[in-house]
Amino acid sequence: MKLNEYQRAAVLDESDACIVNAKVGSGKTTVLISKVQYLHEVKHVPYEEMIVLTFTNKAAQEIKERLLAITADQTESGIAAEQLKGFGTFHSVALCLLREKLPIQELGYEPEFAVITPEEETELALELIKEQKLKIKYKNRLKKRLEQEREDYENGREEPRYHDALFVLMRMLGQEKLKRNQFTFRDLIRVSNYLLRKNLQLKQDIDFHPKWVIVDEVQDCDAIQIEFLTQMKNYGAAFFAVGDPNQVIYSWRGSSSRIFYQLKERFHARELSLPLNYRSSNVILAAAKCFQQNADNLAGTRENGELIVVKNHYNAFQEANELVAEIQNLNQRGVSYHEIAVFYRLQSQSEILEKVFAAEGIPFEVSVKKTVQDIPILNWFLKKMKRDCQNKGLFDEAPWRGAENRCSDTGAIETPDMSAQDIYDFLNIDEHLKPNAAGYQEEKEQILEMLDRMRDYTNEQHLTLIDGFRQFLNSSALYGIRILQKEVDMTEDSVKLMTLHASKGLEFSHVFIIGVNYGLIPLRTQEFEEEDEERRLFFVGMTRAKDYLELSYYTNPDQPRVTEGPSRYIQMIPQNLIRDESRSEPTGAFTANGKVDLQKMRKEVEKSSAMQTLAVLFGQPGTPDSDHTNTDEKVQKVRHEKYGVGIIISEDENMVEAEFENYGVKQFMKMFSELERI
């Protein structure tokens, strides 16, 4: 694997704590995996002593797969799944700790606890309210209110926000979960933190000695996840994290845009940077930079590329039709459908696109996360199984029972040869499904598929059927049960439709961002401070594009609260990076209220100072200075804000290379470097 100098520095870094500011598209996953590999092969750190944390199962899976693929080439025997137990989401690693390392019995939990979904917790709360006759208002919004109450409690808020029995409910819910031996997602980490801290204080030895803790997307950590990392450090682990403060788009979920820097302070971490973007054309990068919070040293590695196209459409329907035409055109010119994506701000915006694309025969996939809980029959089935499996003797009368034998020496279970259908029949599922009902066949198949997976899991874990099923059900909430999860399949040749949020982490050669109207992008929100996040969100969306980016807005939006005409985000992009194809009279209807004066807008942007300065400095096309490059014989000097005065070593139409006294040779992109010629 070839690494650039910055990536190499991060991999080879020896600090006790290191946080890598990985700019968008700079190969952060590559660095993370190389780090793991380097630690293992050069520093001889066993995989078992590494904790590698991600936010999604998908990311964890990708890291493990890439690691397995790399090591499979080498002569040494491959990595066993057993060795990668510390590789996973925060929640799955915490689960593992609680099951195997931490003394949860001290708190009153049993080792065979279950993980419950937020929905299950809400149900439990409702039961409690009924039982205890608690006076709770707004029960249909219980989930959010409980979250609030907890947050307030953890932050030590004095004045209660709510005046009903919510606080009492919160306490009782905690006790009830303990009694029932159940953990929510949050509990997994919270309880882990508590026990880790307590054990260290009491100097009780538990078999947990991590050498390294390595974190992906570290900017998305919330308070308890930071605490979890702190505990890892307290147990002697060195800290290595990659993340990008400019890609914080989930702060409503508890992270903050300052987390990256807070963490750096807290761990006295060395900050390294990966400035080189390998994904997007220079034009796209330069435009995206306008939306960065700290527009520092992000640099491109590619050609300038096509200008960003700005278009307007009458409304969402007309827009969908024009997108169809454009996509068909692209496809005929050889662009595969899977290289094309359409991003929007709200889920609801996909509906029209879906209808029109389907009618016009454009293959597409919408990114909607579906888990078993969204499929009513499976939701029912899992609940039933959770109830049934509480009875340990459930399968005692099963016809295959005699075949289940434990091998005396290995402890492994001899798996009896029964099919999902056998289990289905034994559990008498048909009795509940009503074989005459319309959807019977489909429902039966879904259940059989689920049973198949449960049986496979049982076999893999070498457990008896009842134990395997119980374990599967106990942690099924954590893994979303992937095969049934309808995620976007990147290999399928179809256009991808998704929200800007869902686009994070992906890339496409052609990206269309639609509905760039004020009220939508940025979304109109109550607090102004949230607008920073909207800018980062737009930044994330733009930087998914490799070659072609198109922004469009409605002149006559049909959504409420959306205002006509382009969002000021479009005006924030320097005009010389844009090919404006807006029409003063979008087809489809009269434009009586399309009052946008594009001429005026353009003039105003041209007058804006920032771009003028840059253009003069480095000869943008169309400015008087444009022919100056490479013609002067004498030594050229530049001044840089951070590096001071340097000498130009080489330069071409895009890049300047200069040497600075204390910093060595640095490369800059003319389009957006802050260099000043002197």
Added chain:
DNA sequence: GTCCATAGGGTCCGG
């Protein structure tokens, strides 16, 4: 049952 004041939500959605 009906009226009215008002708290809270809307958007994004990992595990």
Added chain:
DNA sequence: CCCTATGGAC
């Protein structure tokens, strides 16, 4: 901002 569900007052 603007809308709705809620629950207390009649």
